[in-house]
Amino acid sequence: MPGEPRHDFGAPAPRHAAAPAPDPAGFPARPATAPASGGPAPAPGPNAPDPGAGFGVPASRSGGHGAAAGDASAGAGGGPGTDGAYGGPVSAAGGAPGVPPRPDHPPTLPDGSGHPPTRYDGPGHQPTLHDGPGHEPTLHDGPGHQPVQVPAPPSAPPAPPAPAAGPRPAGARVCVACRSGQVDTDGYCENCGHAQPxxxxxxxxxxxxxxxxxxxxxxxxxxxxxxxxxxxxxxxxxxxxxxxxxxxxxxxxxxxxxxxxxxxxxxxxxxxxxxxxxxxxxxxxxxxxxxxxxxxxxxxxxxxxxxxxxxxxxxxxxxxxxxxxxxxxxxxxxxxxxxxxxxxxxxxxxxxxxxxxxxxxxxxxxxxxxxxxxxxxxxxxxxxxxxxxxxxxxxxxxxxxxxxxxxxxxxxxxxxxxxxxxxxxxxxxxxxxxxxxxxxxxxxxxxxxxxxxxxxxxxxxxxxxx
Incomplete structure (x- = not known):
């Protein structure tokens, strides 16, 4: 500009403490704060006229010289399961003491009687995982107890659907960087955060x-x-x-x-x-x-x-x-x-x-x-x-x-x-x-x-x- 040395001012500074990633459009990024909607946060001399110039001499002249961890939800529901052989309900409490098991559903024992366990965790009445044919996997607490189904952890409620984007207000500016976000009154994109020209x-x-x-x-x-x-x-x-x-x-x-x-x-x-x-x-x-x-x-x-x-x-x-x-x-x-x-x-x-x-x-x-x-x-x-x-x-x-x-x-x-x-x-x-x-x-x-x-x-x- 006239009357001053040249200064490299650069582009407008971003409105956040961390340095933004460079953008191909050359605009600084706005702070990557989470949107108000609760959605995910955006990604971050001189010659006088020459009389011989060929365009004619001046007719007259006046004036002088001036002085910028995933939710591991269970696939099945959380209620009691069903017995694969009989289709009847299986107790979720493991059975009351002294109640004999069904004669046609022998318990899984450590010595291998009945259905062989798939995993044995030690002598005594350690729980074993029963995986016999025709049966759902059940947890066995030893002789004299009813087998119980392994309870499934409760499933997380489904995430609410994202609200549909409403129509852009008439006259709203569109971001020159991401080409989709709307520009707010401060001159920044509400989607990617970049300052607009x-x-x-x-x-x-x-x-x-x-x-x-x-x-x-x-x-x-x-x-x-x-x-x-x-x-x-x-x-x-x-x-x-x-x-x-x-x-x-x-x-x-x-x-x-x-x-x-x-x-x-x-x-x-x-x-x-x-x-x-x-x-x-x-x-x-x-x-x-x-x-x-x-x-x-x-x-x-x-x-x-x-x-x-x-x-x-x-x-x-x-x-x-x-x-x-x-x-x-x-x-x-x-x-x-x-x-x-x-x-x-x-x-x-x-x-x-x-x-x-x-x-x-x-x-x-x-x-x-x-x-x-x-x-x-x-x-x-x-x-x-x-x-x-x-x-x-x-x-x-x-x-x-x-x-x-x-x-x-x-x-x-x-x-x-x-x-x-x-x-x-x-x-x-x-x-x-x-x-x-x-x-x-x-x-x-x-x-x-x-x-x-x-x-x-x-x-x-x-x-x-x-």
């Missing part, structure tokens, strides 16, 4: 004339970038396309809120001014002032260590005119459809590196290799030294594409030539796909920062017939 972690929006993609990246714990894209009708019946991209300053308080407030305020201001016939460049200047006011208002909330802040870059494409406005180090690039023509960078960074180059103290390569290169000297926020919105207007003489992005992208394609190589050749026809490709390029390069880009095709107005 925030809504702003990855966002895409596409209109007919513009598309934008924003991604959290691979190192930051939240997305502090924001964007707004829109289209509106002008008084002459033509269409104006708007794209605004903001990058929250991570060293400030509430950077995500700052970028969202700035993007929304600038977009609203432009959509209010342009349909009334306002000059696009003046409308861009006023939009940046409105964005600054929105960010300044956030500083009024108590508990801030420092004021919320962000950078901003915006583009307005109207009938034959391209207007760019910016504060900070977010950038805009021009890439012609004819890749044999040179591309160009349309903005100048408000950064330490840019100041060193402008003052002639360092070359561009040396300045941007310095650890202080990304320290910004201009931003939107209550603690900004002075608000100096930069605006510039261009009249390209050929069709092309405007790329509006944060430093999370241009860190991996800094020069206009590098950006042109990464941008797909059909960007004008497929702006959303092109924005996705650019974000993917940054993620493949390491994704050390949040990445946001808007792609705005610029069609050349037809020449009037003489």
């Amino acid at each position: 925030r809504e702003r972690d990855h966002q895409e929006e596409a209109l007919e004339s513009v598309a934008a993609v924003s991604d959290r990246g691979l190192r930051h714990h939240r997305n502090e970038d924001s964007f707004a894209v829109a289209a509106t009708a002008l008084p002459d019946g033509t269409t104006a396309t708007v794209a605004v991209v903001c990058d929250g300053v991570s060293s400030a308080s509430r950077p995500d809120d700052a970028s969202a407030a700035a993007a929304a305020a600038a977009n609203e201001s432009l959509l209010s001014a342009l349909p009334r016939g306002a000059n696009p460049q003046q409308a861009m200047h006023e939009a940046i002032v409105s964005a600054a006011d929105a960010v300044n208002a956030l500083a009024a909330a108590p508990g801030h260590q420092n004021a919320p802040a962000c950078t901003l870059v915006g583009a307005v494409v109207t009938h034959g005119i391209l207007v760019i406005g910016w504060v900070g180090d977010s950038r805009a690039y021009w890439v012609p459809d004819d890749r044999s023509a040179p591309p160009a960078r349309l903005t100048e960074d408000d950064s330490w590196a840019a100041q060193m180059v402008a003052a002639g103290l360092m070359g561009e390569a040396e300045a941007y290799a310095d650890v202080r290169a990304h320290a910004i000297t201009g931003w939107l926020g209550a603690d900004a030294y002075e608000l100096e919105p930069h605006t510039a207007a261009f009249k390209p003489d050929r069709p092309g594409v405007v790329v509006v992005c944060t430093d999370g992208l241009w860190n991996y394609a800094e020069s206009a030539e590098e950006m042109a190589r990464v941008l797909p050749a059909d960007a004008a026809a497929r702006p959303l796909h092109s924005a996705q490709v650019l974000v993917g390029h940054a993620l493949d390069g390491g994704g050390h920062d949040n990445v946001t880009v808007a792609v705005v095709p610029f069609p050349v107005a037809p020449r009037p017939h003489s």
Whole structure:
């Protein structure tokens, strides 16, 4: 993010003491507590626009340089058994003393008379297991006693059936990790416990004339970038396309809120001014002032260590005119459809590196290799030294594409030539796909920062017939 060294925050920490097992989806696991239902617990610088770039010289320019054990239940019932020979009941008490056994059912004796025992446990009247033919196994207590059946341990009651899963409430979120659990109000899956991605972690929006993609990246714990894209009708019946991209300053308080407030305020201001016939460049200047006011208002909330802040870059494409406005180090690039023509960078960074180059103290390569290169000297926020919105207007003489992005992208394609190589050749026809490709390029390069880009095709107005 601008104005700070890169930090590896990682993914959100799991809400339990033990370290969770890694998940293919990359989300931390929630504590594996037993569900309330009682079921089983879940498993655990800068280049000014090049006059020879081939897209026309600036029409005008204003603004300066800003300052995450099994139940062994018996198979049979627990009641008395039946005698295999007679089918009558067998006493479960072993018989009263002095009652002779049935003459046709001689007792099992240690000396082998009657039915031979299968196991002999010693002399005297030790119990023996009787397993004679046609009889159930019985326990014999010696001569003069009735044989008794070995009592079976009582069987455990059957487990109640698991309650059937009810229908998922309308609008309920489904876990992106297990694809089946419902996400609770805290943002965790009730089935597998994984934290879910925030809504702003990855966002895409596409209109007919513009598309934008924003991604959290691979190192930051939240997305502090924001964007707004829109289209509106002008008084002459033509269409104006708007794209605004903001990058929250991570060293400030509430950077995500700052970028969202700035993007929304600038977009609203432009959509209010342009349909009334306002000059696009003046409308861009006023939009940046409105964005600054929105960010300044956030500083009024108590508990801030420092004021919320962000950078901003915006583009307005109207009938034959391209207007760019910016504060900070977010950038805009021009890439012609004819890749044999040179591309160009349309903005100048408000950064330490840019100041060193402008003052002639360092070359561009040396300045941007310095650890202080990304320290910004201009931003939107209550603690900004002075608000100096930069605006510039261009009249390209050929069709092309405007790329509006944060430093999370241009860190991996800094020069206009590098950006042109990464941008797909059909960007004008497929702006959303092109924005996705650019974000993917940054993620493949390491994704050390949040990445946001808007792609705005610029069609050349037809020449009037003489």
